[in-house]
Amino acid sequence: MRTRSEIRARKATWDRLAYHGIGIGTAFFFLAPFVVTFLSSFRPNSESGTPPLPPWPRSGISFDAYRALDGFGSGIWQHMFNSLVVSIGTVLLTVAVSVLAGYGFSRYRFPFKNVLFVLVIATLMIPFQSILTPLFIILARLGLNNSLFGLMLVYVTLQLPFSVFMMRNAFDAVPKEIEEAARIDGARDLRLLVRVLLPLVMPGIATVSIFAFLNAWNEFFAALVLLSSNDNYTLPVLMTAVRAGRLGAINWGAVQAGVAVMVVPCLIVFLLLQRYYMRGLMAGAVK
Amino acid sequence: MRELDRIGVALNGVRKSYGALQVVHGIDLTIRDGDFVVFVGPSGCGKSTLLRMIAGLEEVTDGEIAIKGRDVTDLDPSERGIAMVFQSYALYPHMSVRDNLAFGLKMARTDRAEIERRVGQAAEILKIAHLLDRRPGQLSGGQRQRVAIGRAIVREPDVFLFDEPLSNLDAELRVSMRVEIARLHRELGNTMIYVTHDQTEAMTLADQIVILRDGRVEQTGTPRDVYENPLNTFVAGFIGSPRMNLLDAEWRGSGKVRLADSEIEACLDSLQAGERIVVGMRPEHIRIVASGPDAVKATVEFTEYLGGTRYVYCKLGDAQNVVVELREGDDIPSGSTVWLTAPSERRRYFGATGARVG
Numbered sequence: 001m002r003t004r005s006e007i008r009a010r011k012a013t014w015d016r017l018a019y020h021g022i023g024i025g026t027a028f029f030f031l032a033p034f035v036v037t038f039l040s041s042f043r044p045n046s047e048s049g050t051p052p053l054p055p056w057p058r059s060g061i062s063f064d065a066y067r068a069l070d071g072f073g074s075g076i077w078q079h080m081f082n083s084l085v086v087s088i089g090t091v092l093l094t095v096a097v098s099v100l101a102g103y104g105f106s107r108y109r110f111p112f113k114n115v116l117f118v119l120v121i122a123t124l125m126i127p128f129q130s131i132l133t134p135l136f137i138i139l140a141r142l143g144l145n146n147s148l149f150g151l152m153l154v155y156v157t158l159q160l161p162f163s164v165f166m167m168r169n170a171f172d173a174v175p176k177e178i179e180e181a182a183r184i185d186g187a188r189d190l191r192l193l194v195r196v197l198l199p200l201v202m203p204g205i206a207t208v209s210i211f212a213f214l215n216a217w218n219e220f221f222a223a224l225v226l227l228s229s230n231d232n233y234t235l236p237v238l239m240t241a242v243r244a245g246r247l248g249a250i251n252w253g254a255v256q257a258g259v260a261v262m263v264v265p266c267l268i269v270f271l272l273l274q275r276y277y278m279r280g281l282m283a284g285a286v287k
Numbered sequence: 288m289r290e291l292d293r294i295g296v297a298l299n300g301v302r303k304s305y306g307a308l309q310v311v312h313g314i315d316l317t318i319r320d321g322d323f324v325v326f327v328g329p330s331g332c333g334k335s336t337l338l339r340m341i342a343g344l345e346e347v348t349d350g351e352i353a354i355k356g357r358d359v360t361d362l363d364p365s366e367r368g369i370a371m372v373f374q375s376y377a378l379y380p381h382m383s384v385r386d387n388l389a390f391g392l393k394m395a396r397t398d399r400a401e402i403e404r405r406v407g408q409a410a411e412i413l414k415i416a417h418l419l420d421r422r423p424g425q426l427s428g429g430q431r432q433r434v435a436i437g438r439a440i441v442r443e444p445d446v447f448l449f450d451e452p453l454s455n456l457d458a459e460l461r462v463s464m465r466v467e468i469a470r471l472h473r474e475l476g477n478t479m480i481y482v483t484h485d486q487t488e489a490m491t492l493a494d495q496i497v498i499l500r501d502g503r504v505e506q507t508g509t510p511r512d513v514y515e516n517p518l519n520t521f522v523a524g525f526i527g528s529p530r531m532n533l534l535d536a537e538w539r540g541s542g543k544v545r546l547a548d549s550e551i552e553a554c555l556d557s558l559q560a561g562e563r564i565v566v567g568m569r570p571e572h573i574r575i576v577a578s579g580p581d582a583v584k585a586t587v588e589f590t591e592y593l594g595g596t597r598y599v600y601c602k603l604g605d606a607q608n609v610v611v612e613l614r615e616g617d618d619i620p621s622g623s624t625v626w627l628t629a630p631s632e633r634r635r636y637f638g639a640t641g642a643r644v645g
Contacts, residue, residue, distance in 0.1 A: 175377065177373045177374075177375050177376075177377035178377045178378075178379060178380075180342075180344050180364075180371075180373070180377065181373060181377040181378075181379075181438070182379070182390070183343075183344065183363075183364050183365065184342060184343075184344075184365060184369065184371050184391070185365065185390050185391035185394050185438075185442075186363075186365030186391055186394035186395050187365075187390075188363070188365075191394070195390075196379060200381060
């Protein structure tokens with residue numbers, strides 16, 4: 001005959017086991033691809049063609065794959081730099097424009113405000129591949145084809161509708177009284193925005209930043225079309241070059257190393273901002 | 288000149304319209320320095336708009352606002368010498384209580400020692416010194432409201448503006464904060480303008496009550512003034528709970544008023560016989576008497592027992608409702624017929640337009 005507290009304790013143990021078990025299982029599935037990639041990127045050249053499982057290098061850790069990767073194009077650091085310039089630039093410009101636009105759409109009254117806003121959002125429905133040709137022509141006219149800055153402008157353009165929408169919602173969620181209190185306290189214009197409002201819309205900014213960074217970092221098609229010289233290639237374009245291999249033989253080791261290199265910045269950005277990002281997505285879900 | 292010094296806030300023909308819709312219709316108002324003035328009125332009467340115009344958060348369409356003799360109509364809110372406490376507190380959630388209090392001073396580039404001193408002083412007055420390092424999210428409603436008031440105090444304004452500051456608090460806290468605000472006014476002695484729709488707050492706090500309706504001032508006066516001498520039926524009905532009984536009647540001339548199926552005495556010689564009038568009697572002034580010459584016949588419908596007092600709901604012969612407040616005496620069974628009267632000096636008479644006639 002067991003007592004009720006014993007039964008309860010036993011049930012609690014099982015509940016905990018199930019809870020953590022499911023958690024660990026889920027985490028395993030999410031982590032597995034990263035682990036496989038990272039481990040196999042350290043295989044020596046001789047192993048690069050062997051089956052993917054088990055993923056770890058069997059004859060000692062080697063940096064052959066990374067060396068091979070660095071041999072493509074203008075060297076991995078150059079392309080990494082290109083990608084970082086474009087992605088960080090995209091993030092900064094997108095945040096700057098969408099914060100101001102979102103604030104305007106949220107707080108000011110002006111003619112055709114809603115029409116304009118719907119118009120901005122509506123551009124989300126246009127597949128961007130369909131406007132690539134006009135974009136190419138415009139950039140060429142501006143003398144910005146085959147330039148990282150031009151590519152960055154294209155990414156910002158593609159990123160803005162979602163970002164403006166996100167930021168408007170973020171500003172809508174800030175009570176008007178807070179802004180009025182700040183105005184009475186003597187904060188105006190830029191100081192009001194920076195000192196009082198920005199911290200309050202931080203979740204929105206984090207979300208916008210993550211999306212802008214990841215999209216710019218991973219974007220392939222526009223980069224392929226708009227960049228023509230080898231030196232300017234961003235990582236995704238470089239990766240296809242790597243994957244294409246030489247003389248039909250694909251260097252899987254270099255591909256794994258490239259993927260590993262590409263993943264790291266994304267992980268860093270996400271881990272840095274995920275705390276705000278989760279709050280941003282939850283904003284307004286419950287009062 | 289001395290008279291001018293004593294003026295805290297002066298409104299001169301202040302109007303507000305949103306496009307074609309006019310919401311405040313030319314308000315003239317003079318508030319003495321150091322007075323506690325309460326704007327009261329039903330929702331949508333323009334009281335908050337008026338307060339926000341004084342604060343500078345709402346543009347003035349027409350007219351002038353002066354604070355301490357200085358025209359502030361077109362000045363920025365921060366330059367008007369005002370501080371405001373909002374209904375929703377409007378604290379900066381990302382700053383500690385200390386930073387919340389100091390923010391305005393920092394914006395004005397006050398030096399550090401002075402900020403420290405004023406924040407300390409305000410925290411002292413409001414007894415929030417132990418909360419200074421917390422965030423607003425970690426405070427209870429009452430504490431947040433104290434911080435909001437503290438933020439106003441540190442600005443050392445000429446005029447405090449309160450926009451329904453207590454309506455987010457529960458009933459008990461509301462009473463204690465009300466007392467606190469009254470104490471604050473005594474201690475600081477600044478002009479305070481307070482907007483509320485709660486007439487208890489208005490009556491207890493105010494030196495002067497301004498009763499607004501549809502963007503117009505209906506009456507200004509001390510609480511006693513507006514309670515005892517309402518200028519019209521709106522004020523009479525708005526101030527006082529339960530509200531004043533306003534009964535349709537007819538002036539018969541020669542000192543007689545016909546009310547339902549009875550006749551009472553009055554002295555309204557300026558009126559023509561046969562004019563419709565409204566007789567106002569406060570529930571607490573009505574007495575139940577044995578039939579008499581100056582009393583109205585009524586039927587008791589039901590009684591509310593509130594402990595210290597009872598409200599007796601009656602119906603007159605012509606189906607008008609009357610509430611009587613009884614403090615003592617026996618219970619009166621429903622359905623019984625009673626005679627109601629009020630001392631003649633307590634009765635108020637209003638003409639057909641609602642304006643006071645006697």
